[in-house]
Amino acid sequence: MPTTVRPFAAAANDEAPWYRHRWPWLLMIGPAWVLVAGAVMGYQAASRPDAMVVDDYYRQGKAINQDLRRDRAAAARAVVVDLEYAAGQGGATLRGVITAAGTPLPGLLHLRLVHPTLPEKDIALTVTADAAGAFAAPLALLEATRWQVQLEGGARDWRLARQWSRPAAFPHLRVIPTPAEAAPLD
Known part of the structure; x- marks a missing residue:
């Protein structure tokens, strides 16, 4: 009885639609997580204003020396x-x-x-x-x-x-x- 060999024969479950296979879902998990994380970070960036560190950097720089003098005064006392x-x-x-x-x-x-x-x-x-x-x-x-x-x-x-x-x-x-x-x- 002759047997025919089909080297690229499809298995029975390969004929199912794509969403019935696990590999497309596993490959989509990474990009889906990136989209969710990006949406969360975008919301946080838009909903929380940036705190202004210093308005006048030159005046603040001059005040640092005064703070150092006060630190040294505490050390001296x-x-x-x-x-x-x-x-x-x-x-x-x-x-x-x-x-x-x-x-x-x-x-x-x-x-x-x-x-x-x-x-x-x-x-x-x-x-x-x-x-x-x-x-x-x-x-x-x-x-x-x-x-x-x-x-x-x-x-x-x-x-x-x-x-x-x-x-x-x-x-x-x-x-x-x-x-x-x-x-x-x-």
Whole structure:
């Protein structure tokens, strides 16, 4: 009985329409994901305005030298601030103790918590340290992000700045001047 060999014989399932095969769908998954991701990124770009970093770069550049002098003033006075973040049900409390050369530093204190990307979430507090250098301030719950903490004296004659990553997970922060801040200005 002679058999005919068909080298390119189609299998029975190859005669089904294209959408019944898995390969076209697997090949379309990549471009489909790119279209979805592009639409999401386009929506985010259109719905969130760019935050203006600085309006006058020259004036801001001149102010950097003044900030460095304030950082060095904090280092010269050996200002140290210990902060503690306590989150509760209705909000949070930020407690702290400020010392200068090991002695309590009572008085007015300006405290800023700067959000890394959204300026509308920045928090500015003015607190008064008692005779023991202790202060407390109520505030809203903080996001789990990297906050920039800026502390200034009442007359804004000294300044300390540090980053605080996820205050709810790491509630204690000690802000001390760095050796670079203690170096004199050239």
